[in-house]
Amino acid sequence: MEFKIDTKDNYTIIKPICDTFNATMAAKLENLITEQTQKGSKNFIISFTDCQHLDLGITNTWVQMNEDLYSNDHSLVFTEMNKEVLATIKKEETDLLLNIAMRMVEAIDIISMEILERDLFNEE
Numbered sequence: 001m002e003f004k005i006d007t008k009d010n011y012t013i014i015k016p017i018c019d020t021f022n023a024t025m026a027a028k029l030e031n032l033i034t035e036q037t038q039k040g041s042k043n044f045i046i047s048f049t050d051c052q053h054l055d056l057g058i059t060n061t062w063v064q065m066n067e068d069l070y071s072n073d074h075s076l077v078f079t080e081m082n083k084e085v086l087a088t089i090k091k092e093e094t095d096l097l098l099n100i101a102m103r104m105v106e107a108i109d110i111i112s113m114e115i116l117e118r119d120l121f122n123e124e
Contacts, residue, residue, distance in 0.1 A: 011043040020053040043075040059094040079107035
């Protein structure tokens, strides 16, 4: 199994099971998010507890996924990254274009706040 999926009421946690997150894994993650969206999931937390390394160039795919989801009133948060993975994201200068939380509880808070924000804007 390459991903562990845990579906909650307001979000889905996807955990890649790999040492190095590469282009193949990025494409599979993108397909998995599309499948989960079609099943009704709207908000995603990607947990990197098992990933030790990140190939260069991957984060551009994440930025595009984030933009696509956000434009459809969905959320995407990346969490539980080690220092090496986070350093790669910062090196590619995409850290400011993504929702990144250091801990799972912070990722859940981001999802909750974005849901609340969308609800408030939709009432107006």
